[in-house]
Amino acid sequence: MSLEIQKFDSLLVIDDHNMVVNGIRLLIGDQFNHFYFANDGTTGIALALKHTPQLVIVDYVLPDRSGDEVAREIRYRCPHTRILGYSFNVNSSAILKMFSAGINGYVVKSEDDVEFTKAVNYLLEGKDYFCKEARNHIINRVSFDEDQTRVIVSNTEFSAKEIEIIRLICQQKN
Numbered sequence: 001m002s003l004e005i006q007k008f009d010s011l012l013v014i015d016d017h018n019m020v021v022n023g024i025r026l027l028i029g030d031q032f033n034h035f036y037f038a039n040d041g042t043t044g045i046a047l048a049l050k051h052t053p054q055l056v057i058v059d060y061v062l063p064d065r066s067g068d069e070v071a072r073e074i075r076y077r078c079p080h081t082r083i084l085g086y087s088f089n090v091n092s093s094a095i096l097k098m099f100s101a102g103i104n105g106y107v108v109k110s111e112d113d114v115e116f117t118k119a120v121n122y123l124l125e126g127k128d129y130f131c132k133e134a135r136n137h138i139i140n141r142v143s144f145d146e147d148q149t150r151v152i153v154s155n156t157e158f159s160a161k162e163i164e165i166i167r168l169i170c171q172q173k174n
Helices: 018-031 041-051 067-077 092-100 113-124 132-144 146-156 160-170
Strands: 008-014 032-038 055-059 082-087 105-108
Touching: 008 018, 008 041, 018 032, 018 113, 032 041, 041 055, 041 067, 055 067, 055 113, 067 082, 067 092, 082 092, 082 113, 092 105, 092 132, 105 113, 105 132
Parallel strands: 008 032, 008 055, 055 082, 082 105
Antiparallel strands: none
C-alpha cells in the first residue's frame, strides 16, 4: 500500500535570492502542481494576480518594495491566497508590519527545515502559524501597548473577541 502525498495547486515564492528560492523548491516544491517565483515585489504581485496561487511565501526585504507592502497588495487582490512571511529580520517592527499586512504566518529564516515545513503545512490546512519569535513580538505589542494595538487592529479589522483569541493563542493556550 503506497501513501499518496496530497498535491496542492500552486506556490509563489517572492525572494531576491535564487539560492533561497531553489532551497524552498527542493524542500516543499513537490507538494505543488505549479511553482512560481519572483525576485522582486512588483513581479511577485503580477504573478499572484495572474496565477492566484494557493500559497505565497514572501521575504520581508525585497529590492523594490518591502514585504509588508507586497503582502498587503496580494491580500487585497487575492483574498483567498494564504501568505507566509519570512525573513532574517527578527525586529519587532518588521514582524508587526507583516502581521498588520494580513499575513497568515511568519517564520524567521534562521529556523530549521522542520519549523518551516510545519508553518507551510499549517497554512495549507487553513490554520495560521507564527514561529515563537514572531508570536512573542505580536503578543507583547497586543498585551502591552494598547494604543498601538488599536492601530494594528484597525488595519486588520479584528474584533475585540478576535484580539482576545490572538492573545490566548500567543500565550499557547487553547
